Amino acid sequence: MLFSKNSKPLGGNPSLYTYSASGFNYTYAGASGYIHEVELTNLTPDTRYYFICGGPGNYSAERSFRTAPNSTSEFKFVAGGDSRSDPASRTLVSQAMSHFNPSFVMHSGDMVENGWSQSQWDSWFSDVNDNWIGDNGLTIPIIPCLGNHEKNATNYYEQFALPENEQWYYLDWGPNLRIIVLNSEARDQIATDQADWLNTTLSSTPENTWKIVIFHRNVYYSGYHYNDTDIIDNWVPIFDQYHVDIVIQGHTHHYHRTKPMYNNSIASSYQEGTMYLTSGGWGVPTHDYTPQLYSDYGNETHHFVLINVFTNGTLHLEATDINGYVFDHVWLNKS
Ligand SMILES: [Fe+2]
Numbered sequence: 001m002l003f004s005k006n007s008k009p010l011g012g013n014p015s016l017y018t019y020s021a022s023g024f025n026y027t028y029a030g031a032s033g034y035i036h037e038v039e040l041t042n043l044t045p046d047t048r049y050y051f052i053c054g055g056p057g058n059y060s061a062e063r064s065f066r067t068a069p070n071s072t073s074e075f076k077f078v079a080g081g082d083s084r085s086d087p088a089s090r091t092l093v094s095q096a097m098s099h100f101n102p103s104f105v106m107h108s109g110d111m112v113e114n115g116w117s118q119s120q121w122d123s124w125f126s127d128v129n130d131n132w133i134g135d136n137g138l139t140i141p142i143i144p145c146l147g148n149h150e151k152n153a154t155n156y157y158e159q160f161a162l163p164e165n166e167q168w169y170y171l172d173w174g175p176n177l178r179i180i181v182l183n184s185e186a187r188d189q190i191a192t193d194q195a196d197w198l199n200t201t202l203s204s205t206p207e208n209t210w211k212i213v214i215f216h217r218n219v220y221y222s223g224y225h226y227n228d229t230d231i232i233d234n235w236v237p238i239f240d241q242y243h244v245d246i247v248i249q250g251h252t253h254h255y256h257r258t259k260p261m262y263n264n265s266i267a268s269s270y271q272e273g274t275m276y277l278t279s280g281g282w283g284v285p286t287h288d289y290t291p292q293l294y295s296d297y298g299n300e301t302h303h304f305v306l307i308n309v310f311t312n313g314t315l316h317l318e319a320t321d322i323n324g325y326v327f328d329h330v331w332l333n334k335s
Contacts, residue, residue: 081108081250090283108250109147109216223290
């Protein structure tokens, strides 16, 4: 792989790139070919890089990415999930969200119908390859989590290169956002390994950092599926203790935003309680929404959620349909 930090494209001529990095390749049963994995280190924060992949005589077309900031700065990202089953609708959501130039996508799982089906993964990655490019030309990276439809398949682990054990991990996007990914499908580790790890990870999160947790299954019922009592018993008290700002889930195929929740009750504001956001509308046939006492808003349309983080300690969340229409929005205030 060849790459350069540059203000303009370099056009794919290998002689023009400043840096090179190499990795390794591997394959697995059912794979369509070889997976190539290259780790880039010592990158400059908040900087655009252009790159080509391959080797002498056979390089890809040029793409570009932007590194995360290391100081307080304004940025935006997208959250959503359940992109299986209906490729045409999935593409419409992908195209709609890319116009907003998000720094990354947090995907709440069920990317494909059957995690063991390589042809479904190939179709899904094709959509990502074609459409997860911002109007600014930047490739939009993914922060994924496992859904039940991934079936804990080898294909997931082999096609993503993720931190820690790849099932639960965290990363910081600059000093003001900690993203925590959990695996709601590892049922026998919800009360044990994951709860312990969650406690440790949240207890080390600096003050005044937005804390956003993502996993697949719904904590609170909104018309389909059920309250997840394992998660309510084992994770919700930890979310309360450290005041997680937003818990993002998928699994149920609509949009649902709860009122602020603390100790399984409605709190007076989002500074007192946590927002539980279900966003499962990235192209699946949708489920009926049935409001509950703790529901603040719901909608059954295909959608994604755009989250803007500002430098003054505020955050603005917009639920957006495939036409760019914002059907729900809310401000959160950290200070
Ligand atoms: Fe699901």
